[in-house]
Amino acid sequence: LAKTTQPISMDSYEGQEVNITCSHNNIATNDYITWYQQFPSQGPRFIIQGYKTKVTNEVASLFIPADRKSSTLSLPRVSLSDTAVYYCLVGGPNTGGFKTIFGAGTRLFVKA
């Protein structure tokens, strides 16, 4: 299972773009990269998933370089409600025996 490394914490201000980078040097060929958001007293919530290049949805973008050894979650124009812990996970979807291993995550604190 690929291990991930993220910054422990980040601070930002409302309206700024936030980029959180995750390192996963031993990512396997069939692994996807998935990001989750967790608020206090809630379970993690899916944000975005990608395999290579760039993926964008209504809440975030995910940038993955060609070597796939890292990925960057980009949150445009953050608000106070984006204060949460963000987890980067690497693994293969829908494969028998696949399990999700969480790293330490990045605590994002958005200030007014």
Place this chain on the structure above:
Amino acid sequence: SAVISQKPSRDICQRGTSLTIQCQVDSQVTMMFWYRQQPGQSLTLIATANQGSEATYESGFVIDKFPISRPNLTFSTLTVSNMSPEDSSIYLCSVEDRFYGYTFGSGTRLTVV
């Protein structure tokens, strides 16, 4: 994505007792996962539960302490047995979602006194 109902949402229990946590999914799923999240920490996988077979436990977790049932494709229970204050954590169940990675329940906040 799948919708998970987990209960109880919280409980305060006496040491030495047991608590069973229920996880109900609104669709049939092959694998269900149970996690523990200690205060201020990340999630740690306890075990993987497949319907019709015994759960597979991760290192550091044993069946006697965390027995799991998986009677059908939409339901699972995790029991925390012979509890001690060190078992105070949030326990979450999760299922694999075809399009959204993994979906999590809202968790059970357990306090052992």
